[in-house]
Amino acid sequence: MRENITLLFILALSVCASASQTTDTLRNHRLRPLEVLGIKQTPGSGIVAEAVTEISGSEARRLGIEATKGISTVAPNFYMPDYGSRMTSSIYVRGLGARIDQPVVGLTVDNIPYLNKDNYDFDVADIENIEVLRGAQAVLNGRNTMGGQINIRTFSPLSAKGLRVQAEYGSANTVRASAGYYATLRDGFGMSISGLFRHTDGFFRNKHTGKLLDHENSGTLRWKTAWRHGSALSVNNTATATIARQGGYPYASFSTGDISYNDTCAYRRNSFADALTVAWAGKRVVVTSITSAQYIDDRMDLDQDFTSADYFTLTQDRREWTFTEDLFTRGSRGIYSWLGGVYFFYRNGTMDAPVTFKNDGLQNLIENHVNEMNPNYPIRWDERRFVLGSTFRQRNTGFALYHESSVALDRWNFEAGLRLDIERPSLNYRSFAKSGFTTFHKLPDGSEEVYNRTPVDIDDSGELHTTYVEFLPKFTVSYKGEFEPYVTFSRAYKAGGYNTQMFSEVLQQRIMAMFGLSSPHTLEQTVTYKPETSYNYEAGFHWKPSALPVKADLALFYIDCRDQQLTVFPPGTVTGRMMTNAGRTRSFGAELTAVWRPTDDITATIAYGYTNARFVRYNDGRNDYKGKQLPYAPSNTLFGEIAWNASSLSFGGITPSVTATARCVGDIYWDDANTVKQPFYCLPGLSIDFNAERWSLSLRGENLTSTRHDVFYFVSMGNTFVQRGLPRRLSASIRIRL
Numbered sequence: 170m171r172e173n174i175t176l177l178f179i180l181a182l183s184v185c186a187s188a189s190q191t192t193d194t195l196r197n198h199r200l201r202p203l204e205v206l207g208i209k210q211t212p213g214s215g216i217v218a219e220a221v222t223e224i225s226g227s228e229a230r231r232l233g234i235e236a237t238k239g240i241s242t243v244a245p246n247f248y249m250p251d252y253g254s255r256m257t258s259s260i261y262v263r264g265l266g267a268r269i270d271q272p273v274v275g276l277t278v279d280n281i282p283y284l285n286k287d288n289y290d291f292d293v294a295d296i297e298n299i300e301v302l303r304g305a306q307a308v309l310n311g312r313n314t315m316g317g318q319i320n321i322r323t324f325s326p327l328s329a330k331g332l333r334v335q336a337e338y339g340s341a342n343t344v345r346a347s348a349g350y351y352a353t354l355r356d357g358f359g360m361s362i363s364g365l366f367r368h369t370d371g372f373f374r375n376k377h378t379g380k381l382l383d384h385e386n387s388g389t390l391r392w393k394t395a396w397r398h399g400s401a402l403s404v405n406n407t408a409t410a411t412i413a414r415q416g417g418y419p420y421a422s423f424s425t426g427d428i429s430y431n432d433t434c435a436y437r438r439n440s441f442a443d444a445l446t447v448a449w450a451g452k453r454v455v456v457t458s459i460t461s462a463q464y465i466d467d468r469m470d471l472d473q474d475f476t477s478a479d480y481f482t483l484t485q486d487r488r489e490w491t492f493t494e495d496l497f498t499r500g501s502r503g504i505y506s507w508l509g510g511v512y513f514f515y516r517n518g519t520m521d522a523p524v525t526f527k528n529d530g531l532q533n534l535i536e537n538h539v540n541e542m543n544p545n546y547p548i549r550w551d552e553r554r555f556v557l558g559s560t561f562r563q564r565n566t567g568f569a570l571y572h573e574s575s576v577a578l579d580r581w582n583f584e585a586g587l588r589l590d591i592e593r594p595s596l597n598y599r600s601f602a603k604s605g606f607t608t609f610h611k612l613p614d615g616s617e618e619v620y621n622r623t624p625v626d627i628d629d630s631g632e633l634h635t636t637y638v639e640f641l642p643k644f645t646v647s648y649k650g651e652f653e654p655y656v657t658f659s660r661a662y663k664a665g666g667y668n669t670q671m672f673s674e675v676l677q678q679r680i681m682a683m684f685g686l687s688s689p690h691t692l693e694q695t696v697t698y699k700p701e702t703s704y705n706y707e708a709g710f711h712w713k714p715s716a717l718p719v720k721a722d723l724a725l726f727y728i729d730c731r732d733q734q735l736t737v738f739p740p741g742t743v744t745g746r747m748m749t750n751a752g753r754t755r756s757f758g759a760e761l762t763a764v765w766r767p768t769d770d771i772t773a774t775i776a777y778g779y780t781n782a783r784f785v786r787y788n789d790g791r792n793d794y795k796g797k798q799l800p801y802a803p804s805n806t807l808f809g810e811i812a813w814n815a816s817s818l819s820f821g822g823i824t825p826s827v828t829a830t831a832r833c834v835g836d837i838y839w840d841d842a843n844t845v846k847q848p849f850y851c852l853p854g855l856s857i858d859f860n861a862e863r864w865s866l867s868l869r870g871e872n873l874t875s876t877r878h879d880v881f882y883f884v885s886m887g888n889t890f891v892q893r894g895l896p897r898r899l900s901a902s903i904r905i906r907l
Contacts, residue, residue, distance in 0.1 A: 218584070218647035218655035220245075220709060220724040220760055222776070224299040226324075230904075231812070231828050231856050233869055234299070235292045235345070237276065237319060242806045242832040244301040245724075245760035246778030247317070252881035252892040254417030254436035255387075256469055258289035261802040262303055262316030263726060264756030264782025265703070267734055268801065271663045273316040275306065279323055279393070279407040280459050281444040284313075284491050284516065288440055288465050291411045292389055294347040294365040295324045295333060303760070304726065305705040307641040307661035308586035311512060311569050315661040315703050325405075326351045326359030327395045332907040333363075339869075339900025343369040349391075357397040365389045372895055373419035376429040377477045387413040405446045413438040420475045423882070423889035432472035432482050440465045454500035463491040475890055479527035480534070489518030489563075497571075509572035516565040520669060528553040535680070546620060548606045555604035555625075557676040561669055567592040573643070584645040586659075595634035596667045596696075600676050602627045627679055637665060637700055654710040663701040663734060699750050704729040709760075721763040728756040728782075735800075735841075749789075754799060756782035770817070774810040787841070794841045805849060807833035823861050830854040839882035850878045852894075864905045871898045 222244035224234065233239060237258070241249040248261045260266055265273045272286035283289060299321050306314040324333075329351040337345040349363030371383035389411045396404045418434040421427055444461040466488045474480035497510025526534075531550045540547040573586035605624040609617040639662050647655035675696070709724035732750040758780040765773045782799040798804070812828045819825075835849030852872040859866045875897040882891045 217711070218582070218645045218653075218657060219707070220303040220722065222247075222301040222303070222762065224301075226295075226297045229296045229299060230867070231858065232810075232830065232854075233856075233871065233900075234296070237289055237321075240299065240301060240319070242808045242834060243776065244303060245762060245776045245808075246303060246758065246780055246806055247301060248803050248806055248834060250880040251895065254415050254469070255290040255413050255438065256287045256436050256467065258286050259801070260289075260316065263728060263758060263778075264754070264780045264799055264802045265316045265663075265728065265730065265733075266802055267663070270666050270668075270698075271701075271734065272313050273663060275310050275314040275318040276321075277319070278321045278409070279444065280405070280446045281407060281409065281442045281461050281463070282459075282493055282495075283442070283463070284493070284514065285463075285465060285489065287467065288438070288463075291413070291440075292345075292365055292367055292387065293321060293323060294335075294363050294389065294391070295329070295349050296321060297324045297328075298322045303724070304657075304707055305643075305659040305661035305703065307659060308571055308573055308588045308643045309508070311571070311588060311590055311641075312567065312592065312639075312662065312664045315663050315701070315705075323363075323391065323393070324349070324351060324361070325395050326361035326393055327353060327357075327397065329361070332905075334905045334907075335902060337900055337902035340898040341370045341372050343367075343898075343900065345902070357399075359395050361391075361393045363391045371416060371419075373421075373428055373893070375419075376427045377431050382416045382419045382428065382434065385413065385415045385417075387411070387415070401450050403446075403448045403450075406443065408441075408443040410441045411438070412440075418471065418475075420881070420883075420890040420892055423891045429477050430472040430475045431477045431479065433470050434472055435470045436467070438465065438467040440467075451500075453502060454498055456498045457496070459493075459495040461491075461493045463489075465489050473524070474530070474886060474888075476888065478529040480530035480886075481527060482525045483522065484525075485520065485522045487518060487520040489516060491516045504577045506575040506577070507573065510570075512567075512569040512571065514565075514567045516563070518563045520561045520563065522559045522561070522669060524557040524559075526555055526557065531555075534677075538681075545611050546608050547611065547617070548608050551605045551607060551622075555602065558599075558601045559669070559676075560599045562597040563595070563667070563669075565592065565594045580649045582645075582647045582649065584643070584647075586643040588639075588641040590637070590639040590641065590662075592637045592639075592664060593634065594637075594664070594666055595632065596669075597630075597632050598669075599630040600627070601629070602676050602680065623683075625680060625683070627676060629679075633667060633697065635665070635697075639700070639702075651714050652710060652712050654708075656708045657706075659705045661703050661705060665698055665700040668696045668698065698734055699732050701734045701750070702731045704731075718766045719763065722761070724760040726756075726758060726760075730754045730756065733799075751784065752786035752788070753784075754782060754787070755785050756780055756799075758782075770814045772810075772812045774808070774812075776806075776808040778806040780804055784841075789841070792842065797841060797843045798838050800838050800840055800843075803834045803837045805833070805835060807831070807851070809833075823859050826858045826860065828856040828858075830856075834878075839879075840884070845882065847879045847882075850876055852876055852878075863907065864903065867902045867904075869900050869902070871895075873897060 224243065238249045238251050240247060246263050250259060259268045260272060260274045262274060267273055276283045276289055278293060301317060301319055303317040306318040310318050331351060333349045335347045345367045347365040349361060351361040353359040366388045369385050371381035373382045375382050389409065392408045394406045415436045416434065417436050419428050442463040444459060446459050448455060448457040469485045471483045473483045493514040495510060495512045497508060499508035531553065536548060536550065569588055569590045571588035573584060575582060575584045603626050605622065607619060608621040610620040611617050641660050643659035645655060645657040647653060706727045707724060712721045731753055733754045735749055735751045760778045762776045780802060782802050784794045784797050787794045809831045810828060814826045816824055831851050831853045833849065833851040835847055837847040839845045853874055854871045855873060856867060856869045872895060878894040879891050880894045
């Protein structure tokens with residue numbers, strides 16, 4: 170019944186939106202060329218010939234957007250489920266996505282480019298604007314932007330002034346507090362420092378231990394410096410440090426619904442990032458340099474069988490440095506505009522990822538299988554636990570040249586771009602195991618005698634490396650006016666890499682081979698995956714009629730994807746996830762955004778995305794999945810919002826406002842065979858705000874119907890697990906500006 174009410178509410182929104190317009194808080198329309206958040210844009214055309222969603226700071230606060238996961242469904246066909254921990258930052262756009270390793274969407278925060286997907290999920294205080302570009306962004310942004318680009322900007326010390334404080338308390342004893350001070354020290358020179366802290370007790374309880382799993386303490390500290398020398402030179406530096414201490418991974422049995430495992434699951438992260446942006450503007454040319462450095466030190470602990478039995482655990486301990494340099498120029502002369510540059514990055518990291526086999530794992534995964542084959546000579550492991558050790562050093566170097574030109578002929582604009590990406594990933598590895606087992610001889614009377622003792626002493630090391638070269642073209646034709654149609658074609662790619670979590674599986678297979686059980690995969694097949702490439706076709710329009718209070722955007726897309734990367738749990742009793750290339754897939758769909766403002770106080774917004782993504786060619790050696798829908802990518806996303814700013818009810822300088830929202834997703838298939846899925850569901854929300862000149866008070870509710878839904882599903886060792894979505898949450902917050 171609750172779901173039916175929610176659907177009726179959304180249908181009412183869609184009827185309103187079909188009549189007509191937008192506010193500046195959420196828009197998919199023309200942006201002035203030098204105001205777009207991503208400072209890489211060819212000047213001169215004044216046209217954004219792609220699907221763009223922009224969310225202002227006030228809209229982000231009203232919707233409770235504190236991190237990238239909050240953008241989910243607000244931008245059509247953009248879905249970022251909240252499961253696992255902050256390490257599992259999966260994003261799906263237009264049928265493209267990835268659960269591990271390479272992202273499908275790029276992310277910058279204050280011009281800091283985040284290259285590691287595991288570092289995408291963190292809270293951001295004092296958001297000024299968020300820009301979500303959907304569709305391939307490869308020419309200007311390169312690798313891993315097949316699905317789009319997210320640009321987040323926080324307040325500048327040259328625009329914001331004074332002290333900003335926020336305190337929030339909500340369900341599950343959730344506390345969020347932030348404070349920032351912004352000061353202009355002299356003309357053209359300012360500094361700011363801001364900090365944020367978050368705590369929650371969590372929502373999901375481990376039945377085995379009786380304790381809450383998804384508890385968290387996290388924080389962010391940001392220091393910004395900005396200097397402008399006249400109109401020609403600007404220098405900006407942003408330094409950010411974050412910490413996170415979490416439980417997480419509340420994976421429940423699909424059959425019983427219980428979360429019950431005996432070993433620790435946790436995630437902790439320390440990270441630092443800094444970006445220096447220097448821009449010089451001449452009469453016709455702007456030269457910009459963005460130099461960044463990042464460091465991440467994180468650790469994941471998993472009870473990898475997610476049961477109360479003692480099978481095995483994983484610890485993944487990692488440290489990584491990343492350096493990037495992006496130097497580019499842009500300019501215009503007459504009808505011709507251009508942007509071009511050179512890009513370089515270097516990543517260097519180490520990882521220690523041991524898998525510890527315990528008693529039940531040894532017995533059920535090794536001993537029982539071997540003893541069934543040869544019952545007269547059973548084996549028993551000498552120790553009831555041993556370690557499959559894996560250590561890695563990963564290096565990745567990339568270089569790129571890119572250029573985009575634009576020619577404006579009256580109202581028509583023609584753009585062409587090309588990028589050359591050269592990337593060389595390498596992996597130095599060491600895999601080791603030291604243990605032993607005893608073989609017994611079963612005598613006729615049923616007793617046993619020692620037959621042989623066999624040591625297990627494996628120590629393998631080596632290096633894997635390869636080089637990828639990618640040419641990424643793009644062509645666009647667009648028209649400028651109240652009605653702005655466009656068509657575009659581009660090629661993009663997602664980088665290849667190595668399945669580091671599968672080295673424990675390689676070791677396990679080495680041990681099984683000692684008993685005559687052959688390994689199904691070679692080392693190269695198991696740990697290496699290739700780049701994923703896409704050919705993207707898009708047509709759409711931005712419509713902003715001057716005579717009507719409406720704005721609307723429509724995008725139609727078709728994506729031909731080759732060697733699509735899929736995350737799988739290989740068959741059998743394995744201990745790791747595996748990235749594999751799935752042959753060929755195709756995706757097509759549509760995106761509609763419309764905003765209607767019938768009065769100065771009322772705004773209605775609807776954002777709908779439809780995706781049909783299927784395998785064209787994928788056979789895993791056991792089954793042919795041709796024609797099946799891609800797992801984990803939703804077929805529909807729907808966001809609806811009605812906002813009422815009750816200025817007529819203002820009293821004592823206090824203006825109330827009410828915002829009703831609904832976020833809807835589905836269907837989501839969970840397996841390649843399309844046998845299990847999460848049906849379409851809607852999560853209604855409500856925000857009541859009281860705004861004054863110096864302060865505001867907000868009361869907000871999310872998933873008010875407490876709709877039950879799943880955000881993750883997987884099968885491991887023959888067991889099926891699922892994570893439920895968050896239940897109803899209520900919160901109250903106060904913001905003060907001094």
